[in-house]
Amino acid sequence: MPADVNDLKLVESILKKYSRKEDTVAALQELQQTFGYLERGHLELLAKQLSLPLVHITGVATFYTQFKFTPKGTYHISICRGTACHVKNSETLLKHVERKLNIKAGEITTDKKISLECVNCIGACAKAPAMMINEKVYGNLDEKKIDMIIHSLE
Amino acid sequence: MASPEHPQKVKITLNDEIVWCDPNAYIIDIARNNNIYIPHFCYHERLERTANCRLCVVEIEIGGKKRIMTSCNLKPQEGMIVNTHTPKVLEARRVNIELLLANHDLNCPTCAKNLHCKLQRYSGELIVKETPFTGKRRNVPVDESSPSIRRDNNKCILCGRCIKMCGDVQTVNAIQQQFRGFETLVSCAFNEGLGESSCVNCGQCVIACPTGALTERSDIPHVIDALNDPHKIVIAQTAPSIRATLGECFGMNPGTNVTGKMVAALKKLGFEKVFDTDLAADITIVEEASEFIKRLNANENLPMITTCCPAWIKFGEQFFYDELSHMSTCRSPQAIMASLIKTYYAEKADLDPQRIVLVDIMPCTAKKFEILRPEFAGEADYVLTTVELGKLIKEMNIDFEHLEPARFDNPLGESTGAGAIFGHTGGVMEAALRTVADWLENKNFKHIDYQAIRGMETLKEATVHIDGMEINLAVVHTLGEARKLMEQIRSGTCKYHFIEIMACYGGCIGGGGQPAPTERFDEVLKKRVQALITEDLHKEIRKSHKNPAVNKLYDEYLGDIGGERAHKLLHTSYQRREFK
Ligand code: SF4
Ligand code: SF4
Ligand code: FES
Helix, strand or coil: CCCCCCCHHHHHHHHCCCCCHHHHHHHHHHHHHHHCCCCHHHHHHHHHHHCCCHHHHHHHHHHCCCCCCCCCCCEEEEEECCHHHHHCCHHHHHHHHHHHHCCCCCCECCCCCEEEEEECCCCCHHHCCCEEECCEEECCCCHHHHHHHHHHHC | CCECCECCCEEEEECCEEEEECCCCCHHHHHHHCCCCCCCCCCCCCCCCCCCCCCCEEEEEECCEEEEEECCCCCCCCCCEEECCCHHHHHHHHHHHHHHHHCCCCCHHHCCCCCCCHHHHHHHHCCCCCCCCCCCCCCCCCECCCCCEEECHHHCCCCCHHHHHHHHHCCCCCCEEECCHHHCEEECHHHCCHHHCCCCCCCHHHHHCCCCCEEECCCHHHHHHHHCCCCCEEEEEECCCHHHCHHHHHCCCCCCCCHHHHHHHHHHHCCCEEEEHHHHHHHHHHHHHHHHHHHHHHCCCCCEECCCCHHHHHHHHHHCHHHHHHECCECCHHHHHHHHHHHHHHHHCCCCHHHEEEEEEECCCHHHHHCCCHHHCCCCCEEEEHHHHHHHHHHCCCCHHHCCCCCCCCCCCCCCHHHHHHHCCCHHHHHHHHHHHHHHHCCCCCCCCCHHHCCCCCEEEEEEEECCEEEEEEEEECHHHHHHHHHHHHHCCCCCCEEEEECCCCHHHHCCCCCCCCCCHHHHHHHHHHHHHHHHHHCCCCCHHHCHHHHHHHHHHHCCCCCHHHHHHHECCCCCCCCC
8 A cells, every 4th residue: 555645754754865866766766666656745845855946856757657646546447558459449448438537548536536547568469459457457348348347346 | 280370279171171270169160150050959059068959960080080970069179071061961961850840840831930940941951852751740738828938849859958048047947858758848847837837937948949849928919909999099118128139030230220110110000109118217227226325325135136127036036035125126117117108198198097008019028927917917018029029010011121210209208328228238237327326426427338247248246436435246147147146145145235137148138039149149149239338329318317308207297216106106026936
């Protein structure tokens, strides 16, 4: 379970360890490990701590694909955008899920229940188009099937 | 080997000619001094050489080996053979441009930089006929959150000049590369709008941008609407530096003073009155001089810092909010003129101020922000930059070059040489000193040219002796230089009494709304400065407090200098500003 992002004492105890520009990536990694994603307020504090403009911190953070900027929901949907799924129209499925949940890839629903992201191949090409919810793989998807799966989450 | 006639020089062969050059110079500059232009994007005279665009490649031969190398960061070596335009070089540049065009929003006719864009220019010069590389094109929203600057990342070629300008020169650091690969963008933290960021609206990034990615936020349509509204009376004021730069929009030589044509063009556009911001500059000076003398006598809130520059004010409010007591409370000439037009002039001409639309012609993108400050609500209505005025004149097909000169209107059209020099670095300080010296010693000094604070160095210092006092002065331009001074003030090590700060290099003649010099940046700016210095020299009256129109204004309307009414109409206040 990721730690509570509002635990400022914890944030401080992490940031305290870093002081140089070169520490940026390490600090970002520890923040993400601890809280599951990079919280905006934490990055602002990190900028102060390292005496760097915030825009430098976000520049580094967005450069590496490992960093996430939104927390994961109770259910985290990863839509596969690998070649096989792409050929089987995963793009349309993605649009469908986005419309249904009223969020874009990389975002989370307001009730924090479901988050959505696109990922490169999840290794389920035989069942394309496919997606994962948390650790479970769902294959041979169409819009109807997705609707049912999402309903079962609620 | 250095020869006796050329000590400390190295010999190279540049396009088949022998050239002796400084070993610390760079090939791109050496070539330019020999009248050879090498196309470039990321290189800028005043910025660190990052050599990332690779457009400036040349063919080098040294020790029998031929290589293609970037010339912007290459120093000459003895015996080096440089060829700047071989078929190989031209092909490399062409491919470079083709790749850029493949990911470029190619709507040139509707681009704000149409005809002034370097990508467009080089595509033409290199005769690029097609873009053989097709692929995905960037398609991101245009950022119009800032009142001053419009950012269209679909036109960005990632040369990085804006980032260097904002970070290294201005130390604002509002923008940086975000994301990676195809997604790479120049943007603010969390990819938010410039309008919500720490950006101070100086527009130096606009001047640096070779393409249409960064441009001024245009107010031309609003102004055209106002000019066509029969219920409105549209009035213009023109800042001191416009007359020294507007001609460049029409292909005239830098440094051509076009005061008369500028006024004539505004009249032709339908402005009912054209007033001179120079007069308001004279008012700024009498107020500021009296404020400075008060502070000097009381030894309070020194050093006093000038506040004509809205980009500097926002910078101060964000980064040095604990030192705001040093700022003069005097409004900028723009704001003074605006307040006088909507009060004094409206009364005098018996006009309903609601019917007046005031358009400020300014060298500056930050003025677009300044007029939106709540303190100035209801005063100026729109700001057009020099570049925008040039566009408007062209849109109306006015033959600028052949206009008969016209004169500013009264009662707000008479000014002095002191007002004229407000447009360049050191000018406000020089104008203030002329008045301070006369007042403190109760004399009429003849020697009023303060050479020590002229010139383009970003920090100029001088000590003057007035009335038995030793007064230490500093004049800075660029916000990076301002930051250093402010840190001295903060740490209590500042020895100055009076400081002038301008955000833009060169002062207003180098403002973010001025036509961007495409090359020989410094030379162009110096010629603009010279135009204002010459204007000052030729003025009958060269001291603000001797301006009869100003004195009449105080007699008729404002009351005492620094008095109650003057305070209400001519002064302002500052507050801490949070930023991201
Ligand atoms: S206007 Fe000035 S402060 Fe704003 S982004 Fe451009 S250079 Fe930076
Ligand atoms: S916005 Fe303009 S100056 Fe900045 S990187 Fe893009 S093209 Fe270069
Ligand atoms: S101008 Fe030399 S690499 Fe860009």
